[in-house]
Amino acid sequence: MxxxxxxxxxxxxxxxxxxxxxxxxxxxxxxxxAEAEAHYxxxxxxxxxxxxxxxxxxxxxxxxxxGDYETAASSADRATAMAEASxxxxxxxxxxxxxxxxxxx
Amino acid sequence: MVRTxxxxxxxxxxxxxxxxxxxxxxxxxxxxxxxxxxADRQALRDFYTxxxxxxxxxxxxxxxxxxxxxxxxxxxxxxxxxxxxxxxDDGAELYETPFADGKGYPDCFGDGAVKGRYPHYDEVRxxxxxxxxxxxxxxxxxxxxxxxxxxxxxxxLTAYMAYVSRGQIIDVALPEGEGPLAAYEAGKRFYSxxxxxxxxxxxxxxxxxxGNRLRAERLSASLGxxxxxxxxxxxxxxxxxxxxxxxxxxSQVGAEPFPPQSEEYRNLEYFLSYMSNGLALNGPASRK
Numbered sequence: 001m002x003x004x005x006x007x008x009x010x011x012x013x014x015x016x017x018x019x020x021x022x023x024x025x026x027x028x029x030x031x032x033x034a035e036a037e038a039h040y041x042x043x044x045x046x047x048x049x050x051x052x053x054x055x056x057x058x059x060x061x062x063x064x065x066x067g068d069y070e071t072a073a074s075s076a077d078r079a080t081a082m083a084e085a086s087x088x089x090x091x092x093x094x095x096x097x098x099x100x101x102x103x104x105x
Numbered sequence: 106m107v108r109t110x111x112x113x114x115x116x117x118x119x120x121x122x123x124x125x126x127x128x129x130x131x132x133x134x135x136x137x138x139x140x141x142x143x144a145d146r147q148a149l150r151d152f153y154t155x156x157x158x159x160x161x162x163x164x165x166x167x168x169x170x171x172x173x174x175x176x177x178x179x180x181x182x183x184x185x186x187x188x189x190x191x192x193x194d195d196g197a198e199l200y201e202t203p204f205a206d207g208k209g210y211p212d213c214f215g216d217g218a219v220k221g222r223y224p225h226y227d228e229v230r231x232x233x234x235x236x237x238x239x240x241x242x243x244x245x246x247x248x249x250x251x252x253x254x255x256x257x258x259x260x261x262l263t264a265y266m267a268y269v270s271r272g273q274i275i276d277v278a279l280p281e282g283e284g285p286l287a288a289y290e291a292g293k294r295f296y297s298x299x300x301x302x303x304x305x306x307x308x309x310x311x312x313x314x315x316g317n318r319l320r321a322e323r324l325s326a327s328l329g330x331x332x333x334x335x336x337x338x339x340x341x342x343x344x345x346x347x348x349x350x351x352x353x354x355x356s357q358v359g360a361e362p363f364p365p366q367s368e369e370y371r372n373l374e375y376f377l378s379y380m381s382n383g384l385a386l387n388g389p390a391s392r393k
Contacts, residue, residue: 047369049361050302082302089299097297100308101145 029069032076033060039083046090053082140290142279146380149312153326156316165329166384168392172316173323180391189264189337189389192344196265199258204247210262213243217266220386221273224375226285233288233371236263237346254365260335260344267334267388275332275386277379292376295369296327301360307373310354322393331378333390344389347374 036057043049056079063072150162157165157172164171170180200217203209210217223236234242237259241251252259279285296307310319311327318324334347341349348365351373355362363369 044361047298048300050359051356051361052302052359054361086302089304093298093300096299097294097306100306101293101297101312 025069025073026067029060029064029072029076032073032080033057033064036060036076036079036083039080039087043083043086043090046087048086048090048093050082050086053079053086056082140286142286142289142379145293146382149328149380152312153315153328157326162328163384165326166332166381166387167390168325168329168333169323171326171329176323176393183391187337187389188339188391189335189344192261192264192335192337193268193389196261196263196268199262200265204244204249206247208247210240210243213239213246214266216269218269218273220263220267220270220388221275224371224378225278226280226288226375228280228282228284231284232368233375235366235371235374236266237348237366238371254346255349257343260346263346264335264344264389267386270386271388273386275378275381275384277375277382279379288372288375289379291369292372292374295373296376300355301358303358305358307354327377327380329381329384331374331381332384332386333388335389337389337391339391339393 036053040049040053040057043053056075060072060075060079063069063075153160153162153165160171167177167180170177200210219239220236223239224233226232227234237254240259240262244251252262279289299306299309308327310324311330314324315326316323331347334350335344336350337344346365348370351370352362352365
């Protein structure tokens, strides 16, 4: 499997920049989208990207384009949460799959 | 949405009661790694023998039609005028059309009846090579641009080559060494790993739930899933590759699919083909 390390570093970076919260809603929305993208990238590299995460990021980008920063930020935050769930799945499955095959009835 | 979530939760529960059967002693057993493909294959065959006591294992090459009586009738009628026939004819024409250098596919594959040789592990390249890759290798050797793996042309060629390869027995080898075993294990891992928002593994549907109904469809057994590609599907209104089916099965559980001929899908094909060793090739086929 591919290593998720570079992407995890990106997430750590995104998390750091988040602590100095920008007041500008446009900046905030952009930061939220960047964070969601980094999380999605990490889930992709772990082989566990979810399509719904991508769809939310697309929504967020479209809203950003239209200047709807509130929608952009909320879609991006949901995408981040979803990518975290998919990374948790990758983590759990890294060992759990071994108990599944071969099956007995 | 609600319905699928309930299904997913149900399978989560199912997943927690999986059992590991005792490995059998066998030639290919690799005691260092604990990987024992021959024991895996035997265990899977035993599983389906118990799950489908009235279905000879060989019959699973016909997918759900091996046990879905109603659907089988319709399918047999459909096979009177096989919807993949045009693709086979087009493929034959493409197969015989020379490249710019005057050579052609017959210089690489003879009469084209070579499907039984793929997939195999290529020691020099250290990877699994599929028929689709071999077709593009042949083109490259003769200065032709590669065909798109999700395009119509390559699927017509493979339809023709599958047709003339009918009856060959799947006999995927696992040569000595770490490379082939690692590729096998990666495929097995892929098959057994839960993915997507619905949290399903391939095996959740095609092993644990095999024979059961998912919405309007019965679920086929893993055994025999590689024997008959490409497939004409009424849903696609065309012939499509095994990797396109992988794509759809990944997508329907909410997972982002992998590209056709990606390392992931080639290893998956290698594993599934090994599981189907001993079954006869019967492609192309038609499916709903």
